[in-house]
Amino acid sequence: MPRPLPTARIKQASSGHRVCLLVLTILALWSRTSSAETRPLTYQLVSSGQVVGTRDIEIRYLPGRTSEVRLIQAWTNFKFTLGPTTYSFRQRLGGRLGGSRSFSSYIDDNGRVREIQGQLSSAGTWTVTIVQDGRARIWHLDARDVDLTSLELLDPRLARRVLEQTDYLRVLATETGAILEGPLQKLGSAQEKIGGQSTTVQRYRWSPPSGEMTLSYSSDGFLVSYDVSIAGHLLSANLNALPPPRTYGDLEQPILGEVVVEEPL
Secondary structure (H helix, E strand, C coil), rough: ECCCCCCEEEEEHHHHHCCCHHHHHHHHHHHCCCCEEEEEEEHHHHHHEEEEEEEEEEEEEEEEEEEEEEEEEEEEEEEEEEEEEEEEEEEEEEEEEEECCCEEEEECCCCCCEEEEEEEECEEEEEEEEEEECCEEEEEHHHHHHCEEHHHHHCCCCCHHHCCCCEEEEEEEECCCEEEEECCCCCCCCEEEECCEEEEEEEEECCCCCCCCCEEEEECCCCEEEEEEEEEEEEEEEEEECCCCCCCCCCCCCCCCCCHHHHCC
């Protein structure tokens, strides 16, 4: 099971606050970066040998004042049969990495909707907010308790660097707001087929209590396949094709400064 969450401050969330400031800020940044270098990724989601959905990722690279910024958006949609019923999951996830770290996630989990935000402050504290059933829960986590968010597992620059430096991984799940943690084993290199071509990947096996997960990364840091247990079913994600190599664009001036986002109360 995920680590028990810290005691949360709970308050009533009015409908006017359901579209949170962090969401609006990420969308505003996205709309201002149409000229940024972009890499799209599409994954097929497979369960019991059947394609049950897709995951579409878009990564935008742009210069910040002190370091490169990556804006990542992900759209996940799948549905499979659970005995006599059908389980469905939809998520829209967006976030910023580089200079600051934040994410905003909207989830329809088999008909139950929730919104999750997370932001790392300059003081080294994660603030996590979940809005569900008209109520908001807010808590704070020390940055040392979070190695990566589940969004950051998609980041070509950050993910493998962190995975190579630890043998025990703690992930802040953008799907639930909980911390998943467990041993991490480096499995070494292997060959996987991506878009019909054999590619060398680096594999890792992560073992949180919720279920073992295998992650494979290309030489340039893209997550090319992973598997995860959901509602007792093994769901595998496989990248359709590797994106072309980076060109590093033609942008000379920073598009984004260091954005500070206030938590809505």
